[in-house]
Amino acid sequence: MIYIIQTYGKAFLYSDGYNMTGVAMTLWLLVAACIIGFCLAVPLAIVRNSKHFLFRAPVWLYCFVFTGTPLYVQLLVIYTGMYSLEFVHHVPSLNQFFRSGIDCTILAFGLNTGAYTTEIFAGAIRDTNFGEVDAARSLGYSTPKLYRRIILPSALRRALPVYSNEVILMLHSTTLAFTATVPDILKIANDAYSATYNPFASFTVAAILYACISFTLIFGFRKAEGHFLAFQKR
Amino acid sequence: MRKLLTTFALACMAFAATAQLPAKAKAFTEIKFGVDATYPPFESLSPSGQFEGFDVDLGRAICAELKVKCVFVNQGFDGIIPALEARKFDAILSSMTKTPAREQQIDFSSEMYNEPTSLIAKKGSGLVPTAASLKGKTVGVESGTIQETYANTYWKPAGVTVVSYPGQDQVYADLLSGRLDASLQDSVEADYGFLKTPKGSDYLLAGNVTSDPKDVLGSFIAIGVRKDEPELLANIDKAIAAIIANGTYKKIEAKYFNFDVYGESSK
Numbered sequence: 001m002i003y004i005i006q007t008y009g010k011a012f013l014y015s016d017g018y019n020m021t022g023v024a025m026t027l028w029l030l031v032a033a034c035i036i037g038f039c040l041a042v043p044l045a046i047v048r049n050s051k052h053f054l055f056r057a058p059v060w061l062y063c064f065v066f067t068g069t070p071l072y073v074q075l076l077v078i079y080t081g082m083y084s085l086e087f088v089h090h091v092p093s094l095n096q097f098f099r100s101g102i103d104c105t106i107l108a109f110g111l112n113t114g115a116y117t118t119e120i121f122a123g124a125i126r127d128t129n130f131g132e133v134d135a136a137r138s139l140g141y142s143t144p145k146l147y148r149r150i151i152l153p154s155a156l157r158r159a160l161p162v163y164s165n166e167v168i169l170m171l172h173s174t175t176l177a178f179t180a181t182v183p184d185i186l187k188i189a190n191d192a193y194s195a196t197y198n199p200f201a202s203f204t205v206a207a208i209l210y211a212c213i214s215f216t217l218i219f220g221f222r223k224a225e226g227h228f229l230a231f232q233k234r
Numbered sequence: 235m236r237k238l239l240t241t242f243a244l245a246c247m248a249f250a251a252t253a254q255l256p257a258k259a260k261a262f263t264e265i266k267f268g269v270d271a272t273y274p275p276f277e278s279l280s281p282s283g284q285f286e287g288f289d290v291d292l293g294r295a296i297c298a299e300l301k302v303k304c305v306f307v308n309q310g311f312d313g314i315i316p317a318l319e320a321r322k323f324d325a326i327l328s329s330m331t332k333t334p335a336r337e338q339q340i341d342f343s344s345e346m347y348n349e350p351t352s353l354i355a356k357k358g359s360g361l362v363p364t365a366a367s368l369k370g371k372t373v374g375v376e377s378g379t380i381q382e383t384y385a386n387t388y389w390k391p392a393g394v395t396v397v398s399y400p401g402q403d404q405v406y407a408d409l410l411s412g413r414l415d416a417s418l419q420d421s422v423e424a425d426y427g428f429l430k431t432p433k434g435s436d437y438l439l440a441g442n443v444t445s446d447p448k449d450v451l452g453s454f455i456a457i458g459v460r461k462d463e464p465e466l467l468a469n470i471d472k473a474i475a476a477i478i479a480n481g482t483y484k485k486i487e488a489k490y491f492n493f494d495v496y497g498e499s500s501k
Contacts, residue, residue, distance in 0.1 A: 018390050083411045099413055101397070178377075181397050187377065194378030 001201040008192045012185065012205060021183040023209055029102075029109060029174045029184065030213075034167055036110030037117045044114070045121035045155075046147060059118065066115030071173050074112055079104040079180040101181040108180075113170045120162050124155035157228045164221035168214055175210075185209050262466070264303035266323035267293050267457075270311040275422075275490050276329045279308070288495075291486045292346060292477070293327045299473040299482075315339055318460060325470065326458035333453065341461050343470045345454040347487075347495040350442035351381050352421040354409065354428060361416050362441045365392035371415040372397060374405040381418045383450045384443065402427065409437070416440065421493055439493055 010016075014024040048059045066074065082088055083098045097103050128151050136150045178187040189206035193199050226233075269290065271279045277287040285306040297304035307323045314326055318340060332342040353363035353373075361367050365388060373389065375382040377398040385396040397414065399405045405417045406428050417424075421442060428434040443451070457474075459467045477483045478496070487495055 016386075080407065080411075083413060089412065178400055181399055183398065187398070190377060 001198075001204070004192045004196060004198065004201050004205060007195075008188055008205075011188045011191070012209065016183070016188075019183060022185050022188050023213070025177070025182060026171070026174050026184045026210075027213070029105060029177055029182065030167070030171050032106045033109035033113050033170055033174075036106070037113035037170075040110070040114035041117035041121050042152070042156075044118040045125055048118060048122040049125050063115045063118050066112050067119065071108070071112050072176055072179065075105065075108040075176055075179055078108040105177050105180045105182050109170065109173065112173070113166060116166050116169075117163065120159050120166060121155060124159035124162075125151055127158065128155055160221065160225050160228060164218070164225075167221070168217055171210070171213060171217065262302060262469070264305055265293075265297055265300070265325060265466075265470075266305045266307055267325050267327040268309045268314050268317055268323040269293075269306050270314060270328045271306075271308050272311075273329055275426075277327075288347075288486065288490045289327050289329060291489070292483070295477045295482050295486060296470060296473040299476050300469055315458070318458065321460075324459065324463070324466060329455055330458055331453060332456045336458070339461075340458040341464075341467050343457040343459070343467060344474055345496065346456050346474065348454040349495065350421045350493075351384060351418060351451055352424055352442045352493070353416050353418050353440040354424050354434075354437050355416040355440040357436055357438050359415065359440070363418070363443045364445075365389050365394060368394045368416065371395065372413065374399055374408055374414040374417040376400075376402045376405055376419065379419070380451050381420070384446070385418050387448060387450055388445070406433070418443070421495070422491070425492065442494070 005012075012022040015021055020028065044059050044062070047055050048063070050056045078098075079101065082104070088094045088098050132150055132154065133146065136146050141149065174184055175186045177184040178190070185206050189202045192205070193202040196202065269277045269285060271277050271285055271287075273287075275288055277285065277289045280286045285308075290306065293306070294304050305323075306327075309317045309322065309328075311328060314328060314330075315336070317323065318326055326340070330336070336342070351363075353361065355361040361371065368389060369392060372395040373385055374397050375385050377400055382396075382398055385394070390396045397408075399408070402419060402423065405414070405419070408414045409417050409428075410433060419427075421439065424439060429437060429439060457470055459470065483496070
């Protein structure tokens with residue numbers, strides 16, 4: 001255990017000397033995926049509750065596809081599948097993008113968490129109290145203003161506890177990253193294992209690191225809930 | 235019953251031990267090789283139960299050179315050193331890499347062959363396995379192999395992008411898709427696993443790795459003999475040198491491989 005920490009400590013935390021690895025890579029994947037997911041989810045959640053079928057249906061389909069298939073398969077399709085298509089090689093920007101393992105991974109993770117987050121936010125928007133909406137309408141709020149001032153702030157606050165679960169599940173999903181050659185915590189643990197033949201110590205170090213990140217996230221979200229959901233405190 | 239068997243076994247062993255002592259003093263007429271015949275193309279059993287493979291052919295050539303009879307004994311690899319010590323056979327001929335740990339127990343002959351580490355690249359790419367040639371290129375390796383260690387030790391500091399994959403098949407897949415410019419692996423694996431398959435037709439063996447000052451790839455493959463038989467070892471060494479010199483080695487090599495398994499030192 002001590003040998004593994006001494007030899008692979010730096011690689012486990014941030015770098016193998018040349019590339020970002022380990023905890024730094026895992027956190028980067030998590031943050032990038034969650035930012036993409038969040039930015040996708042807020043507008044899509046609004047469209048998801050649209051009265052018009054033509055608006056609602058594509059978002060429903062997106063959520064259905066990405067929540068209905070395993071993330072591993074999505075990652076393989078985006079990493080292995082996309083780059084095997086001929087036209088991708090001929091468009092320089094696409095070629096550049098899909099050639100890189102980390103770009104593909106972030107895209108797959110972002111689209112996946114985006115789909116789940118859309119469903120979470122859409123549910124929260126649907127649960128908004130009619131009274132609040134009626135009150136805003138009676139004060140002459142336009143629809144954009146209604147969403148910006150009343151529905152979204154309230155819905156996002158109420159979605160916070162469920163959203164924190166999604167972020168932690170996303171952290172656990174980052175262990176798939178090495179499929180697309182991204183050297184995350186688990187890849188370093190595998191390196192330590194194949195060098196020392198000591199699986200228990202190698203994977204225990206990885207488990208401790210994941211647990212530390214999880215606890216930090218849980219702590220942060222609890223604090224945020226205390227702040228944003230103060231009205232629910234008893 | 236068990237006691238009887240044990241006594242019988244002990245008696246046999248005692249007899250074998252006494253029988254072997256004069257045999258050693260007698261003129262040396264045969265070599266018994268211990269072989270783990272489960273590792274084609276190096277050693278395996280043919281459907282009719284004959285020993286065959288690169289190692290076996292080399293063993294026969296060595297016996298022919300020494301004008302002695304060749305006997306092969308099948309023995310699992312994990313117990314092959316204890317079996318040698320127990321005098322079940324005289325030498326180990328089973329793709330055994332010379333390592334410091336094994337050298338503490340048995341002696342090794344001079345080099346039999348080496349499974350070199352080699353680079354695969356697209357035909358016409360002109361890449362060779364040196365840091366200078368691969369600078370700015372992307373090279374794929376399988377995670378956990380000595381080849382990964384090699385590429386990370388020598389090439390990464392020189393500006394080569396080294397990408398590790400969970401499995402060798404994924405390395406080949408990305409070589410085919412064009413994500414990788416080259417891949418680094420065991421030469422036998424490269425040959426049998428990729429180059430001889432239809433998909434590998436556009437690719438070639440771009441060369442074997444020759445420079446390894448920090449010795450991350452380990453040593454060559456050799457014949458192992460007991461430490462108390464320097465005479466046999468000297469004879470085997472002499473025979474290996476002879477078959478290399480007279481071209482027998484090259485002939486046998488050509489039967490199995492389309493590349494040099496001895497390494498650069500034979501040139």
